[in-house]
Amino acid sequence: MNVFKEFFELPAEDKVSVYSNNLKRPCRLYTSSSNYDHENVHLWRDNLRHPCHPLEDCIKIWPQKPTRYREIVATYSIEAKKLGLRILELLSEGLGLGSGFFGDKLSESSLLSVNHYPPCPDPSLTLGVSRHCDPNLLTILHQGDEYGLQGFKDGEWIGVEPLHNAFVVNIGHQLQIISNNKLKSAEHRAVTNSRVARTTAAFFINPSDDCVIEPDKSLIDTNESPAYRPFQFKEFLLNYSSLMGNPEKCLEPFELHA
Ligand SMILES: O=C(O)CCC(=O)C(=O)O
Numbered sequence: 530m531n532v533f534k535e536f537f538e539l540p541a542e543d544k545v546s547v548y549s550n551n552l553k554r555p556c557r558l559y560t561s562s563s564n565y566d567h568e569n570v571h572l573w574r575d576n577l578r579h580p581c582h583p584l585e586d587c588i589k590i591w592p593q594k595p596t597r598y599r600e601i602v603a604t605y606s607i608e609a610k611k612l613g614l615r616i617l618e619l620l621s622e623g624l625g626l627g628s629g630f631f632g633d634k635l636s637e638s639s640l641l642s643v644n645h646y647p648p649c650p651d652p653s654l655t656l657g658v659s660r661h662c663d664p665n666l667l668t669i670l671h672q673g674d675e676y677g678l679q680g681f682k683d684g685e686w687i688g689v690e691p692l693h694n695a696f697v698v699n700i701g702h703q704l705q706i707i708s709n710n711k712l713k714s715a716e717h718r719a720v721t722n723s724r725v726a727r728t729t730a731a732f733f734i735n736p737s738d739d740c741v742i743e744p745d746k747s748l749i750d751t752n753e754s755p756a757y758r759p760f761q762f763k764e765f766l767l768n769y770s771s772l773m774g775n776p777e778k779c780l781e782p783f784e785l786h787a
């Protein structure tokens with residue numbers, strides 16, 4: 530995590546080359562959300578994000594400072610991907626799907642999203658990240674040593690205790706869809722605090738843009754019908770960003786009602 534903290538501590542002139550509000554720039558640093566003009570609550574955070582696959586191509590667009598950034602983050606992204614694939618393999622075994630089910634296109638792409646929440650003078654007026662479920666297949670989140678992540682359960686926001694060197698694993702919307710709602714993606718958000726800066730790193734395992742997502746036939750019980758229509762992952766992402774991840778609405782266009 531240190532290299533991420535070091536990145537955000539760099540003077541502005543060292544970060545300006547990656548700063549951009551252009552959503553099409555694959556590697557970018559920005560403040561608040563991608564939707565600053567339309568968001569209801571401005572977010573108290575900076576976010577650095579970039580793709581990690583294929584590594585040889587992506588690494589060339591990653592930040593060049595701190596000087597160790599590329600080397601450390603390359604190793605981190607390889608290990609996070611390995612861990613994610615191992616968890617997906619166990620989930621596929623648990624669901625009764627064949628070995629390698631989540632390999633290839635379903636988990637081809639990956640994105641690293643690093644959040645930096647500076648101390649906030651009045652945390653009651655803002656959020657770190659608004660309520661959402663992750664749009665991807667699986668997230669490997671390192672939340673550092675500070676509280677801030679909350680999950681929504683039984684009508685309440687519950688703090689997720691930061692455990693030193695532990696990851697939080699989030700089921701994304703795509704895993705919920707493929708499993709025909711057998712696995713549920715967890716709604717979460719991040720709050721800020723007035724004491725210390727908090728830096729977190731979310732490694733998103735994503736399907737490739739053109740990958741077709743649909744409930745797997747073997748997971749639709751005989752008394753059930755598919756809960757979602759087939760779609761390409763890029764269609765989901767477009768809709769997700771236009772709805773700013775609203776967890777009530779972002780599945781709607783893909784739902785089938787029996
Ligand atoms: O910073 C956190 O604890 C959560 C971040 C998050 O949910 C995300 O980046 O999707």
Ligand SMILES: [Fe+2]
Pocket residue numbers: 661662663717
């Ligand atoms: Fe998230």
